[in-house]
Amino acid sequence: MIHMKWSISKQFRTIMFLLLTCCLVGCGAQKGKSSQFEEDHGLIVGFSQIGAESAWRTCNTRSVQDAAAAQGVQLVYDNAEQKQENQIKAIRSFIAYQVDVIVFVPIVTDGWDNVLQEARDAGIPVLVTDRKIEVADPSLYAGFIGTDSLKEGRNAGQFVLDTFTEKRKRFEQTKEPITIVELFGTEGSSVANGRAEGFREVLASHPEFQIIYSKSGDFLRSKGYELAVEFLDMYEDIDVIFSHNDGMTLGAIEAMEERGIRPGKDIVIVTIDAQQAAIDALREGKVNCVIECNPKTGPEIIRLAERLAAGQYIPRLQYVHEEVFYETDDLSLIEPRGY
Structure with a gap:
């Protein structure tokens, strides 16, 4: 069950957003175009990515950033640079700012119980994507979307x-x-x-x-x-x-x-x-x-985040569509991958 967050003024939210953005950039985070603060102060999503180790990962990040921008969602983006401690720090920063939803790609499966409990205590729903986690209480996160x-x-x-x-x-x-x-x-x-x-x-x-x-x-x-x-x-x-x-x-x-x-x-x-x-x-x-x-999960991630922010139900487990390409296929039919 999603708890109601206490109300905060627009001025406080604006100041906290700017402080959080500066903090994450100072720690090496890369801020995408969808992270720019908008005048309407709409839905805010904190997104912690594990890094930028491959063309696949870069495409995955870009997919989320572009989808957020298309929907007018403010995205606070953090690059964890392959370190779990960086992700935990970023999630705690998202909690301090009181984002509406937290989305993260977990580097490893375990070690998330404490920080997710903190998110629950703050009334912030969490969506896990790409990689799964193991926690003592599965209700600490709302759902998972990614590949099988x-x-x-x-x-x-x-x-x-x-x-x-x-x-x-x-x-x-x-x-x-x-x-x-x-x-x-x-x-x-x-x-x-x-x-x-x-x-x-x-x-x-x-x-x-x-x-x-x-x-x-x-x-x-x-x-x-x-x-x-x-x-x-x-x-x-x-x-x-x-x-x-x-x-x-x-x-x-x-x-x-x-x-x-x-x-x-x-x-x-x-x-x-x-x-x-x-x-x-x-x-x-x-x-x-x-x-x-499939790295292009951004549109569905943002759609699920919007539903969570509205207090709506989302599927516990959701896989994206994927193909298999064989040497015997007509390879001329494969469209450019984009990553």
């Missing part, structure tokens, strides 16, 4: 399963496994956990598939490159690379090509996000399957 990471992992596993049909048949005679390298996302994030779980779920009853290497690259291209250098030194026979995002995939491809290894041919590659660079790599035959993780 478990389904993304299942789609990746099914592609791998279907791709190696003939080699799977030979396994009964040769006992030669199909070896898989996994480039894991940020440790402790629901997205990485879901993708890993879904992938393993599909392959669990097929002993011919063996994950021989799984390490976190924090969704960063530079770390994807570093991990690829490491596993290419460790193993000569790799059949599959399953990467939790395109950034790490592109870094791994760079390391492979430096060694004369043909990505997509010598090693099958399945990746998640579907940013433009990954679709280009799919067209070039360097990637075999790209699973979309």
Whole structure:
């Protein structure tokens, strides 16, 4: 149940908005065009993003900012720079200012109970997006909107399963496994956990598939490159690379090509996000399957925020639509991704 907030004057709200904006910018936050204070002092949403580590993340932030601007919603934006402590500090700043709704992308799943209790005590509803959280009391936040990471992992596993049909048949005679390298996302994030779980779920009853290497690259291209250098030194026979995002995939491809290894041919590659660079790599035959993780959630986030501010019900769990792109598709039909 949403508690009523105490009334505050327009003058106080204006002063607090300006102080909060200055504080967040001073701490390294990036203020989007939708963060500018407007004369009508309408709906105010505090939005804490985890960072700007990839083209996907930048597109996700821009989607929220543009949607807020289109609806005349004032958006107080904070870039947490991949640190949970920065997010908690930002959320507490939103509470102090008494924004109408708090929206945040949690870096990791746990550690949110105290600050969300503070938001509840202040009567401010909270919407979680992109990554899920685990709290002792689920009613501390109103709902979640984002991608289905478990389904993304299942789609990746099914592609791998279907791709190696003939080699799977030979396994009964040769006992030669199909070896898989996994480039894991940020440790402790629901997205990485879901993708890993879904992938393993599909392959669990097929002993011919063996994950021989799984390490976190924090969704960063530079770390994807570093991990690829490491596993290419460790193993000569790799059949599959399953990467939790395109950034790490592109870094791994760079390391492979430096060694004369043909990505997509010598090693099958399945990746998640579907940013433009990954679709280009799919067209070039360097990637075999790209699973979309849709970043353009801004319009729906703002719509849900408006409903929460009005005291209306929102779905507890809402997933966005996503596609899967295969090497066998007519790739000319894929529209520009915008990220």
